[in-house]
Amino acid sequence: MNARHQHTDALMWITDRPATAFVRGEGSWLFDANGRRYLDFIQGWAVNTLGHCPPVVQKALAEQAATLINCSPAFFNLPAAALAARLCALSGLDRVFFANSGAEANEGAIKLARKWGSIHRDGAFEIITFDGAFHGRTLATMSASGKPQWAELFAPKVSGFPKATLNDIDSVEQLVNPRTVAVMVEPIQGESGVIVASDAFLRALRKLTQDRGLLLIFDEIQTGIGRTGRMFGFEHAAVSPDIMTLAKGLGGGVPLAALLATEAVSCFSAGDQGGTFNGNPLMTHVGSAVVACVAEPAFLANVEARGEQLRQGLHRLAERYSLGDIRGRGLLIALDLRQEIGATVVDIARENGFLINAPRPHLLRFMPALNVSEREIETALSILDATLGEVISP
Numbered sequence: 001m002n003a004r005h006q007h008t009d010a011l012m013w014i015t016d017r018p019a020t021a022f023v024r025g026e027g028s029w030l031f032d033a034n035g036r037r038y039l040d041f042i043q044g045w046a047v048n049t050l051g052h053c054p055p056v057v058q059k060a061l062a063e064q065a066a067t068l069i070n071c072s073p074a075f076f077n078l079p080a081a082a083l084a085a086r087l088c089a090l091s092g093l094d095r096v097f098f099a100n101s102g103a104e105a106n107e108g109a110i111k112l113a114r115k116w117g118s119i120h121r122d123g124a125f126e127i128i129t130f131d132g133a134f135h136g137r138t139l140a141t142m143s144a145s146g147k148p149q150w151a152e153l154f155a156p157k158v159s160g161f162p163k164a165t166l167n168d169i170d171s172v173e174q175l176v177n178p179r180t181v182a183v184m185v186e187p188i189q190g191e192s193g194v195i196v197a198s199d200a201f202l203r204a205l206r207k208l209t210q211d212r213g214l215l216l217i218f219d220e221i222q223t224g225i226g227r228t229g230r231m232f233g234f235e236h237a238a239v240s241p242d243i244m245t246l247a248k249g250l251g252g253g254v255p256l257a258a259l260l261a262t263e264a265v266s267c268f269s270a271g272d273q274g275g276t277f278n279g280n281p282l283m284t285h286v287g288s289a290v291v292a293c294v295a296e297p298a299f300l301a302n303v304e305a306r307g308e309q310l311r312q313g314l315h316r317l318a319e320r321y322s323l324g325d326i327r328g329r330g331l332l333i334a335l336d337l338r339q340e341i342g343a344t345v346v347d348i349a350r351e352n353g354f355l356i357n358a359p360r361p362h363l364l365r366f367m368p369a370l371n372v373s374e375r376e377i378e379t380a381l382s383i384l385d386a387t388l389g390e391v392i393s394p
């Protein structure tokens, strides 16, 4: 580590990070220690649904902090009950278990499916997942993920996660056997590069799982809470899962996740599931404030409109610089650069005051705040234009 990093030396190294430390955020903007501002299209990794430090989140935190922060998971609390009821009404599912991260919600989904299999499917426990999938960084969720670089890591893996190919229903069907209990899928694979599971594929999965008596689990940790222009990604395909997980956008920046299930599948016995911080009033009250904003009639229309504006601008840039596809839905969008220049584009864009992410060496991902303005999208496109001009000689 160099001298500029000295004040961060006590943090365990897990990855290289830019020297810049951010000290303040407001809406779509982040400010560094030198007072320089950056247009943020990473937003805490598709987490800050309403941008940085939105007044409704500040207010919910302050209100709840002055009322009740944590009363122990041994007791009910009103904010958790209210958010659970709201999520059930919006999703059509019946029961909610709150968690603190996406991986933890997915662990809960895996446990619930295995428990259901032990009761209803003669001990079936295998969950079919997909190549390229990302479900988290605990041992079980890493095992459920289909990230090639993880295949040999932290052996022995948790077993019972055979991998199929996204958008290929035959590949799923071939893996079904008497040990199979569920299929788990992201409606859009976010981390592996914004790869959309087609509506036809999700409908075929719903039919296959129904026909074979299996559970369908949607990992909506990245796609849920308005990100794709609908409250939940599955609404595009008009199919509903038996189990769904939410995290990222649900807390609008605070650590909050949820595992939702139908009544028929909600089969935990006392002691099977729990957690000290789970469903604490402070986080769930914030979750309710965020969900209330996203559920307002005009909100998702703006996500669609801004997404369309961003896609059209990216199409113009793709033509100008001979780039590839634009993929995604709503405000989860990727641009294929056709060359492995993603990391360079990210670095130069940051120098130019624009924060984006390259989930793959040839790919840029855009995940702005869902209340991003028309003007901010224009600014983003013009900084990206200048950045691409510096990296690619036209």
Ligand SMILES: *Cc1c(COP(=O)(O)O)cnc(C)c1O
Binding pocket: 100, 101, 102, 103, 104, 106, 134, 135, 136, 137, 186, 190, 191, 219, 220, 221, 222, 247, 248
């Ligand atoms: C981010 C993500 C996770 C993991 O969530 P964490 O909060 O980082 O544990 C799981 N699944 C999907 C689809 C994600 O995007």
